[in-house]
Amino acid sequence: MNFLRLPRATPYLLLLPAIVVILGVVLVPLVVSFWTSFTPYNLTKPATLFQFVGLRNYERLLGNADFWWAFGRTILFITIALNLEMVLGLGLALLINKVTWGQRTLRTIMMFPMMFSPILVGFQFKYLFNDAVGLVNNALFDLGIIQQPIPWLVDGSLAPLTIILAEVWMSTSVFAILLLAGLMALPKEPIEAAKVDGCNPWQVFRHITLPFLMPFVYIAMTIRSLDVARAYDMVRIMTNGGPAGRTELLWTLMTRTGYNNSQMGMANAMGYVSILTSILFTYYFYRKLVSARAFMGGAQ
Amino acid sequence: MAEVRLEKVVKRYGKLEIVHGIDLAVAHNEFVVLVGPSGCGKSTTLRMIAGLEEISGGTIRIGDRVVNELPPRSRNISMVFQSYALYPHMSVRENLGFGLKIAGQGEDEIKKRVDEAAEILGLGELLDRLPQHLSGGQRQRVAMGRAIVRHPDVFLFDEPLSNLDAKLRGQMRVEIKKLHQRVKTTVIYVTHDQVEAMTLADRIVIMRDGHVEQVGTPSEVFERPVNTFVAGFIGSPPMNLIEAVVTTGKARLADGIEVPLPPDARVSEGLPIVLGFRPESFAPRGHSLHADARALSLSRTVVIAEPLGTETILFTTLGGKDVQGKMLAPRPVSPGEQLEFTLDLDRLHVFDHASGVTLR
Amino acid sequence: MSAGSIERPWQRWAIRIGVFIAMLILVLPGAWVVLTAFRPNIEVLARPAVWIPQNLTLHNFLGIFGRLDTQQGLPVANYFINSMVISVTSTVVAIAVGMMGGYAFARYRFRGKAALFLGFMLSRTVPGVALSLPLFILWSRLGLIDTSVGLIIVYMAVNIPFTIWLTDGFFRQIPVDLSEAAQIDGCTRWQAFWKVEFPLARSGLASAAIFAFLTSWNEYALASQLTRTTASKTMPVGLMDFTAQFTVDWTGMSAMAVLIIVPALVLTFIVQKHLIAGLTFGGVKG
Ligand SMILES: Nc1ncnc2c1ncn2[C@@H]1O[C@H](COP(=O)(O)OP(=O)(O)O)[C@@H](O)[C@H]1O
Ligand SMILES: [Mg+2]
Numbered sequence: 025m026n027f028l029r030l031p032r033a034t035p036y037l038l039l040l041p042a043i044v045v046i047l048g049v050v051l052v053p054l055v056v057s058f059w060t061s062f063t064p065y066n067l068t069k070p071a072t073l074f075q076f077v078g079l080r081n082y083e084r085l086l087g088n089a090d091f092w093w094a095f096g097r098t099i100l101f102i103t104i105a106l107n108l109e110m111v112l113g114l115g116l117a118l119l120i121n122k123v124t125w126g127q128r129t130l131r132t133i134m135m136f137p138m139m140f141s142p143i144l145v146g147f148q149f150k151y152l153f154n155d156a157v158g159l160v161n162n163a164l165f166d167l168g169i170i171q172q173p174i175p176w177l178v179d180g181s182l183a184p185l186t187i188i189l190a191e192v193w194m195s196t197s198v199f200a201i202l203l204l205a206g207l208m209a210l211p212k213e214p215i216e217a218a219k220v221d222g223c224n225p226w227q228v229f230r231h232i233t234l235p236f237l238m239p240f241v242y243i244a245m246t247i248r249s250l251d252v253a254r255a256y257d258m259v260r261i262m263t264n265g266g267p268a269g270r271t272e273l274l275w276t277l278m279t280r281t282g283y284n285n286s287q288m289g290m291a292n293a294m295g296y297v298s299i300l301t302s303i304l305f306t307y308y309f310y311r312k313l314v315s316a317r318a319f320m321g322g323a324q
Numbered sequence: 325m326a327e328v329r330l331e332k333v334v335k336r337y338g339k340l341e342i343v344h345g346i347d348l349a350v351a352h353n354e355f356v357v358l359v360g361p362s363g364c365g366k367s368t369t370l371r372m373i374a375g376l377e378e379i380s381g382g383t384i385r386i387g388d389r390v391v392n393e394l395p396p397r398s399r400n401i402s403m404v405f406q407s408y409a410l411y412p413h414m415s416v417r418e419n420l421g422f423g424l425k426i427a428g429q430g431e432d433e434i435k436k437r438v439d440e441a442a443e444i445l446g447l448g449e450l451l452d453r454l455p456q457h458l459s460g461g462q463r464q465r466v467a468m469g470r471a472i473v474r475h476p477d478v479f480l481f482d483e484p485l486s487n488l489d490a491k492l493r494g495q496m497r498v499e500i501k502k503l504h505q506r507v508k509t510t511v512i513y514v515t516h517d518q519v520e521a522m523t524l525a526d527r528i529v530i531m532r533d534g535h536v537e538q539v540g541t542p543s544e545v546f547e548r549p550v551n552t553f554v555a556g557f558i559g560s561p562p563m564n565l566i567e568a569v570v571t572t573g574k575a576r577l578a579d580g581i582e583v584p585l586p587p588d589a590r591v592s593e594g595l596p597i598v599l600g601f602r603p604e605s606f607a608p609r610g611h612s613l614h615a616d617a618r619a620l621s622l623s624r625t626v627v628i629a630e631p632l633g634t635e636t637i638l639f640t641t642l643g644g645k646d647v648q649g650k651m652l653a654p655r656p657v658s659p660g661e662q663l664e665f666t667l668d669l670d671r672l673h674v675f676d677h678a679s680g681v682t683l684r
Numbered sequence: 685m686s687a688g689s690i691e692r693p694w695q696r697w698a699i700r701i702g703v704f705i706a707m708l709i710l711v712l713p714g715a716w717v718v719l720t721a722f723r724p725n726i727e728v729l730a731r732p733a734v735w736i737p738q739n740l741t742l743h744n745f746l747g748i749f750g751r752l753d754t755q756q757g758l759p760v761a762n763y764f765i766n767s768m769v770i771s772v773t774s775t776v777v778a779i780a781v782g783m784m785g786g787y788a789f790a791r792y793r794f795r796g797k798a799a800l801f802l803g804f805m806l807s808r809t810v811p812g813v814a815l816s817l818p819l820f821i822l823w824s825r826l827g828l829i830d831t832s833v834g835l836i837i838v839y840m841a842v843n844i845p846f847t848i849w850l851t852d853g854f855f856r857q858i859p860v861d862l863s864e865a866a867q868i869d870g871c872t873r874w875q876a877f878w879k880v881e882f883p884l885a886r887s888g889l890a891s892a893a894i895f896a897f898l899t900s901w902n903e904y905a906l907a908s909q910l911t912r913t914t915a916s917k918t919m920p921v922g923l924m925d926f927t928a929q930f931t932v933d934w935t936g937m938s939a940m941a942v943l944i945i946v947p948a949l950v951l952t953f954i955v956q957k958h959l960i961a962g963l964t965f966g967g968v969k970g
Pocket of ligand 1: 342360361368
C-alpha cells in the first residue's frame with residue numbers, strides 16, 4: 025500500500041513544504057556555517073573553504089579580548105534591556121489598565137513602536153540624539169540646561185546608554201501589550217477574596233496579580249528573546265560599533281569580521297556562539313513559561 | 325430499512341484497548357440508549373458508528389452495508405453533539421441547510437425542508453439569528469433540527485442534554501421522545517444519566533470499561549439486573565447492596581440478621597453473596613408498595629430522613645451498612661425514631677459475591 | 685478592575701499625567717521624524733533651533749525620487765517596489781505553507797510531533813545576522829545574491845515558524861466538533877476545512893499575515909548582505925544609502941522613513957484587534 029495515501033501520512037504531507045523550506049534556508053546553511061567555522065575560509069580565497077583546521081577559529085576566539093568584550097557587552101545589553109522593558113512594560117500596563125476612557129486608542133498608540141523597523145528606530149534615535157541638529161540637544165540648549173552640545177553618540181559612555189534607550193523604546197510595548205492582555209484576563213474573584221481576607225493593595229498585587237501575570241511575562245520574554253538580535257540593525261545605523269568599539273556587540277563584530285575582513289571562517293565561529301546564546305535565552309524563558317503555566321493551572 | 329449491527333467491534337489507541345469487542349443489534353426505528361459511567365467508551369462507540377473514529381477490529385453494518393471503511397458523509401447518518409457544534413459563522417437557516425447544500429439540493433427543496441424542520445422544533449422565529457445569539461435550549465433545538473432535515477437512516481446523539489439545566493433537560497427529554505414518535509428513525513443515544521436512559525429508551529445498553537454489561541428494555545434492566553454493577557447503576561436512589569453468607573438456606577448478614585432467600589436463588593451453603601433490594605422494597609410498615617408480598621419485619625433506627633414531598637427517603641443501617649428506604653405517602657419522621665420496616669422478600673436480588681453475577 | 689477600586693482625585697490626576705507622559709514618549713520620536721520629512725533642510729539645520737515649522741513642503745519626497753535637478757536622485761522607487769514585491773510574495777507563500785503546518789499540529793497526532801514543533805521554533809531563534817553568513821556563501825554559489833527570489837525564499841523561512849505557531853493556536857481555538865459535524869453533514873475533510881474551519885480562522889490568519897509582512901518589510905540584517913543593487917535592494921537597506929554619503933541628509937532620510945512606516949502603520953491599524961489576540965492566545969493557550 026502506498027504510504028502517501030494513508031490517513032497517517034496526512035500531517036506529514038501538510039508539513040512537508042514547511043520542512044523543505046526550513047531545511048533549505050536554515051538547516052543546510054547552519055551545516056555550511058558549522059563546517060566553515062572549522063576552516064580558515066576567506067571570501068577572497070575560495071579554495072580555503074575546503075581546508076580543515078579543527079578548532080583553530082574557536083581557540084583564537086577564546087583568546088581574543090575583543091571577542092570577549094563584545095560577548096560580555098551583548099549579554100549585558102540583553103539583560104539590561106529585557107529587564108528595563110519588563111519593568112517599564114508592567115508599569116505602563118498597570119497605568120493603562122487604570123484608565124477608564126479611550127483604552128482602545130491608548131492601546132493603538134502603544135503598538136506604535138512595534139511597527140517600526142529596527143533600522144528606523146535606530147535612525148530616529150540617531151537623529152533625536154544628534155549633537156548638532158537633534159531634538160534632545162536643541163531642547164536642553166534652549167531650556168538653558170546645557171551650554172555645549174552633549175555628544176550622545178560620540179561619547180564612549182553615553183553611546184551605549186543611548187542605544188539601550190532606543191532598544192527600550194522599541195520593545196517595551198511588547199511587554200506592555202501582553203501584560204495588559206493578562207491584566208484584562210485577570211479573574212476578579214481571587215482579588216476580591218484577597219481584599220476580603222484583609223490584603224492591602226500592595227499585597228494583592230504581590231500575591232495575586234503578579235503570580236497570575238508571570239506566564240504573560242514569560243511569553244513576552246520568549247517572544248522578545250526570539251529577536252533580540254534585531255538590535256544589530258539599530259546599532260549598525262546608530263554607531264556601527266563605535267566610538268572606539270564601545271558599542272560593539274557580538275553581531276556587529278561578526279559582520280565586520282565576515283564581510284569587511286572577509287574572514288568567513290572566523291565569523292561563522294562567532295555566528296555559532298551567537299546562535300547558541302539566542303537558543304539558550306529562548307529555551308530558558310520557554311521553560312519558565314511552561315513551569316509558570318503549570319503552576320498557575322488556570323492560565324492555560 | 326436501517327438496522328445497525330455491531331459485531332466484535334474493538335477500539336484501540338496504540339496499545340491501549342478502549343472498547344473490547346462489542347456486539348449489538350439495533351432494529352429499524354428502534355431507540356437504543358448507551359448508558360454507563362463517564363469514560364466507559366460510549367462516545368467512542370458512537371463515533372465509530374458515525375465514522376469519526378477508525379475501527380480497530382470487528383464490523384459495523386448500517387442497513388445491509390458494511391461501513392467500516394466508509395467516511396461519515398457516506399453513511400447517511402446524522403449526529404447531535406454534546407457541544408451542539410453549530411457553525412458559528414452561519415445563521416440558523418444556513419446551519420440547518422448546510423448538509424443539504426453540500427449534497428447539492430436545490431434552493432427550493434432546501435427551503436422546504438428547513439422550514440419543515442423549523443416548524444417541528446419551533447425554530448421559526450430564530451432562522452436568521454447567529455448561534456451566538458441563542459440560548460442553550462435554542463441551540464440544542466437547532467442541533468436537532470440540523471440532524472432531522474437530512475432525513476438520515478440513523479440518528480446519533482452524544483449526551484445532547486448534558487449542557488442544559490435540570491428543568492430544560494426534563495423538557496427536552498420529552499421533546500426528543502415526541503420527535504422520535506413523529507419522524508420514526510433508528511436512534512442511538514449516548515448518556516451517562518440513567519434517568520434519561522430509562523425514560524427515552526426502547527432498549528438500554530449498559531456499558532462499563534469498554535464492555536456491554538446488559539442489554540434490555542428499561543423494565544428488564546430495572547427488575548432483573550444481571551450483576552451488581554447494573555443493579556447499582558440503574559435506579560435512583562440506588563439499590564441497597566449488602567454482603568451476606570448463605571447459612572441454612574438463609575442470607576446471614578454481618579449483624580446476625582437472617583433474611584429468607586427466594587426459592588429460585590441458585591445458592592449453596594456457606595456461599596458469600598451480595599443481597600440487593602431497592603429502597604422502595606424497604607418501607608415502614610403500612611407504606612409498602614406491594615402489600616401482598618412476603619415480607620420480613622425489621623425494627624431500625626432512622627439516622628436521617630429526607631422529605632421529598634411525595635415521598636421520604638429514610639437512611640438507616642442494616643447488616644453493618646448504610647441503607648435507604650422509601651416511604652410513600654409520607655408523614656414527618658425525626659432522626660433517632662425507631663420504625664418498623666418491612667423488607668419485600670419477593671423483590672430480593674441475590675448476587676454472587678466474587679463475580680457480582682446474579683444468582684436468580 | 686478600575687471600576688472596583690476607589691480612587692481619590694489626586695490619584696486620578698497622577699494616572700492621567702502618567703499616561704500622557706508615556707504616550708508622549710511613544711509618539712514624539714516618530715512624529716518628529718515625520719515632521720522633519722516635510723520641512724525644508726535649512727529650517728532643520730538652523731541654529732538656534734526653529735521649533736514651530738514655518739513652512740511645510742514635499743520637496744524632500746521629490747528629492748528622494750530624483751524629481752529635482754539640484755539633488756542626485758536615489759532609486760527609491762525601485763527600492764519601494766522591491767520591498768513590496770518581496771514582502772507580499774513571501775507573506776502569501778509563508779501563510780499558505782505555515783497554515784498547512786499549523787493545521788497539522790492543531791488537528792493531528794503523529795510521531796515526532798513535539799520534536800518537529802520544537803525544531804520549527806528553534807529555527808526561528810537563529811539570529812538573522814548569523815544566518816546571513818552561510819546564506820551569503822550559499823546564495824553566491826546558487827546565483828541568488830541580489831535577486832528578489834533569493835530574498836523571498838529567505839523571508840519565507842523566517843516567517844513560516846511564527847505563522848505555524850500562530851495558526852496552530854487559532855485552529856486549536858476552533859472546536860474539532862465543527863469539522864466533524866460538517867463531515868457528518870456530508871463534507872469531505874477538505875470541504876469541511878474550507879467551508880467551516882477556514883472561515884473561522886480567517887481573522888487569525890489575517891493577523892498572522894500582518895506579522896509576516898511587517899517582519900519582511902522591516903528586515904535589514906539579511907537584506908543588507910543578500911542584496912547589492914536596485915535589482916533587489918529593499919527600503920531598509922536603501923535607508924543606509926544616505927549615511928554612506930559624507931554628510932547625513934536628515935530630511936531625505938526622514939522622507940524615506942515615512943515611506944517605510946506608512947504601509948506598516950496602515951496595515952497594523954486595520955487588524956490591530958486581531959494582532960493582540962494573536963499574540964496573546966498563540967502563546968497563552970499554547
Ligand atoms: N484519542 C484518545 N487516545 C487515548 N485514549 C482515548 C482517546 N480518546 C478517548 N480515550 C479514552 O477512551 C475512554 C473512553 O472514552 P469515551 O468514549 O469518550 O468515554 P465516554 O463513555 O465518557 O463517552 C476514556 O478512558 C478516554 O480516556
Ligand atoms: Mg462521552
